[in-house]
Amino acid sequence: MSGWNEGAVAQTHPLIAQPSHDELVEQLFIRDLKLHVMQTLEPAQKKLAGAIVAQTETSAAPSNDPVGDLRGKMEALDSFRTWLTVKRESQRQLWAAVGDSVERQADQLEALADLPTPLGSVTLDAAFDVPAYIDRGDIHLMPGGNAHDDGSILQGAVMDRGGAVYMLGRNGGMLNDLRGQTAMAHLLTVYPEIEPKRILDMGSGIGTSTVPAAIAFPDAEVHGADVGASMLRYAHARAEHLGARVLFSQQNVEKTNFPDGHFDVVFSCVVLHETSQAAMANILAESHRLLRPGGVAIHLEVPLIHNFGDLWEELSSELEAQFNNEPNWRGALSADYGALMEASGFTDVKVGYQSTAFQARSGPLVFKDTSDGVFRSWFVTSGRA
Template structure:
C-alpha cells in the first residue's frame, strides 16, 4: 500500500488521513491474519468434540456451537466493524476533497465517453444490501455529475484488498483476465471488447493496454461510479466507452464484440442473474469470439467445515448473500448451457503487471489467494 503512488484520479490524503487508512489496513490484517487462524483451530476442536459431522447440518451446528464462545463473537464483531471503519475513514477524506475530485473529473477533450440513464434501476440483488458494506453500494449517485461514489469504491477497494490486487491501481484481476486470453486463445486479436460489471474501470484499463488497437467498452449500474471510471481512464491515457446498463441485458446488438469478460462479478449476483449474464456474454460475441469470466480463487475449494462456515460468515457479515452458492457452482456446465464451445475452467496465474509481460500459466490447481484466479472461459 505504501510503494505505488495513487493514480491521477485519487486525491492525496493528508498525513493524518493516510495514518487512519493505514491503521484500518493493519487492523484488517490483524483480524484476518492473526485472529482468524485461532478461531479456525478452535472451530475444528469444537467440531471434533461435539461430532457435528454426524448431524444433518454440520455447518449450522458448528456455527451454533461457536456462537456460544465470546472470542468468536468478538472476532465477528471486529471483522464487520473494521470493514465499516474502512469506508468511514476513506469517505471522510474524500468528502473534504469534493471540489478537487470534481476538478480532476473535468476532461476537456475526452478520448472515450460515458453514458448514464436517469431512469435506470439497478437489479434488486444489488439494491437490497450494500455489498461489502460500502454505503450506498455500487448504484449510489449523489447527482449533479458527482464522481464521489466511484472515488469511494476506488480508494476503499485498494485498502479492502490490502494492496494485494495492484495497489491503488487495483488492476491485477483485469491483467490476469487478459493474461488468460493470451494463454488460452493466442489466436484472438479482438477489435472490440466489453467488460460487464466494470465498476470504476480498474479491470477495464488493462484491456486497452493489452490490446491498444481495440475499441473498449465498460458496463455497470452506477452513474457516479461510471463518471469516475471515465475520468479515471482518461487520466490514465486510455479510451473507454462506459455506459449505465444491467449486465444481464445490455442494449448492444447481437455479435457486437470479439471479447466479453467479467472480473469478480458473478459471486455478487443472484443465481438467475449468473445464468443471464453468461447468456448475455454469449449473445454479444461474434462467431469465434471469447468470453472470460474471472472469479475469486476460492471457487470449488469448499470441503472443510471451516471453509463452508466461512462462506456463510462472508454472506452475513460482509453483505455477500450469494457467496456460498458461487463457491459451489458448476461453471463448466453453466457455460455450456449458455451455448459456449471450447469451455475451460481452472486457475490462471495472477499477472502482477502488464499481461503481455506476465508469466503465463493456466491449470487445474489454485496457487492460492491473490496468486491465481479462477477462470471459466469459452468460444462462441
Template sequence: MMSHPMLPATTHDEAAAQLFVRDFKMFLTESVEPGHRARAERLDPGASSNARVETVYDRLHADEGFRAWASLRRTSQEMLWAGVSESVARQADSLEALAAAAPEHGSLTLDPNFVQPAYLDSGDVHLMPGGYAHDDGALLQGAVMDRGGAVYMLGRNGGLMNDVRGHTIVAHIFAQYPDLDPREILELGCGVGTSLIPVASAFPDAQVHGIDVGAAMLRYALARARHLGATVHLHQGDAENPPFPDASFDLVFSSVLLHETSPAAIANIMAQCYRLLKPGGVVVHLEVPNRYDELDLWGKIRGEIEADYNNEPNWKAAISADYRALLAQAGFSDIAVGYQAATSTPLRGAGGFSDTSMGTFRSWFVASARK
C-alpha cells in the same frame, strides 16, 4: 507506488487512519482468526454429519469471543468506508475539477430510468454506504470505491491501481486463446475501470466498452481512464440486460462480478455473453480463487461470515456454481475452467493456467469459453 491523478489523496492523518484499518484487518485475520479456526475444528461433528457447517457455525456463535471477533471484522469494514468517505468528501471540488480537466476522449451514456437489480438493492455490498448504484449527481462514490478498494484488498491486488485482476484476465487470454485479436471488447460490471484499463491497454486497437449499475462509478471511471490515457466507452446498465445488439463483441469479460449477483443472474449473464459475442468470440469470467467443494471446514465457515458480516449473500452460490455446465448450456465450446496465476505483467507464451489454485491473491479462478 504507482497511482493516477484521480485517486483521492490523503493528509498525514487520513493516511495513518487508513493504514491503521489495513493493519487492524490483518491483525484480526493473522493473529486472532487462527484461534477461532482451531475451536471450529474441535467443534466439528465430522464430515458425515448433516448440516456440518451450519452446526459448527451455530456452536461458534455461542462463544462470546467469536461473536466479538466477527463483530470487529464488520466494524473494521465500516471504519474503512467511513475514513475513506470523509477523506473523499474533503476533496469533492478538486476531484470534480480534475475530471473536468481530463482529455476529452471516450464517452459516457447514462440511463435516467435505470433501476438496479434487486440483489444489489437489498443491501450495500461490502458494507459500502449506498452501494454500487448510489448517485448524488457527482463522481464521489467512484472515488470512494477506488481508494477504499485498494485499502480493502490490503494493497495485494496491484497496490493503489488495484489492477492485477485485469492483467490476469489478459494473461489468461494469452494462455488459452493466443489467436484472439479482439476489436470490440466489453466488460460487464466494470466499476471504476480497474480491470477495464489493463485489458484496453493490452489490445490498443480495440474499441473498449464497460457497463455498470452506478452512474457515479462511471463518471469517475471515465475521468480515471482519460487521465490514464485509455479511450473507453461507458454505459449504465445491468449485466443481465446489456443494451447492445447481438454479436457486437469479440471479447466479453467480467472481474469478480458474479459473486455480487444471484444464482439466477449468473445463468442469465452466461446467456447474455453468448448473445453479445460474434462467432469465434471469447468470454472470460474471473472470480475469487475458491471452489466450495475444495474448501476445508473453516473455509466454508468463512463464507458464512462473509455473507452475514460483509453483505455477500451470493458468495456460496457463486463458488459452488458449475461454470462448465453453465457455459455449455449457454451454447459455448472450447471451455476452460481453472486457476490463472495472478500477474501485473502478462506475457504471451507465459501460460500460468492450471487446475490448482495457488491461494488468495496468488491466483484467480477463471471460467472462459469460445462461441
C-alpha cells in the same frame, strides 16, 4: 505491505484521493487491523472450529445441518463473537475513513474529472432500474452501495481509494488492476491467436479491470458496462487520466442493449458473487449472445472456495455473505462453471486458475488446474461462442 507504495503509484493515477498525514495514518491503522483479523484472529477461530468438529464426529450422531450446528456452538464462544464483530467493524471503519478523506477533496476531484476533450465517453440512463441484489444491501458495507448516485463522481472515488485499502495493496497497489491484467493474460495464454476489435467488461465498476483491456489491446474498441452512475463517471475520468479510451455505459449486464454478436471478447472480474443465482446464469447467457461466432468469454472470480467439504470453509463463506453483504458468495464460488458455460452455449470451455499478471502481455502466461493461493492466482472460466 507489498504493493503499497503511496508516492510512486499515486503519480500514475492523479484522480485517486490523496490522504492527509492523519488520514493516511488512520487508513494504515485500519489496514493493519484487518490484517490482524485475517491472519491472527481468524486462524484461531478455524482451529477452535476444527476441535469442535472433531469432538462432534466422535460423540454424536450425524447431523442434518452440520454447518448450522457448528455455527451454534461457535456463537457460544466469546472469542468467536469478538472476531466477527471486529471483522465487520474494521470494514465499516474503512469506508468511514476513506469517505471523510474523499469528501474533503470533493471539489478538487470534480475538477480533475472535468475533461474538455476526452478520448472515451460515459453514457448514463436516468431511468435505470437497479437490480434487487444490488439495491437491497450495501455490498462490502460501502455506504450507499454500488449504485448510489448524487450526481457526482464521489462514490466512485470512495470505491477506488477504499478498494486499495480493502485489498491491502495486494491487488495492484493504488491501481487495483491485477484482476483485469490477469483476465487479459488468460486471453493471451489460452487464445493467443485472437486479435479483438471490440471488447466488453461486464460489471466494470470504476474501470480497474477495463483499463488493462484497453492497454493490452490499444487498437480495440473497449466498452465497460455497470449499474452505478457515480462509479461510471469516475471510471471514465480515471481511464482518461490513465490514457485509455473506454466507452462506459450504465446497463444491467444481465441484458444489455448491444446487438447480437457485437464483441470479439467479453469478460467479467469478481462480478458474479455480487449478483444472484438467476443473474449469474443470465450474465453467462448474455455474454454468449454478445459474442461473434468464435468469440471468447472470460469470467474471473476469487480463488477461495470452489471445493466445499470443510465445515469451517462453509461456515466462513456463510458469514462473509451475511456480514460483508456478498449476496451470491457461496453460489458463485461453488458453481459448476463447466456445466453452466456449456448450458449457455459455449464450447472449448476452460475451468481453472490463471497466475496473477502485473502486466497482461508480460504474464506469467500460466493457466492450470490448481490455485497458487489468494492474490497469486485467480479462478477463471472461459469458452468460445
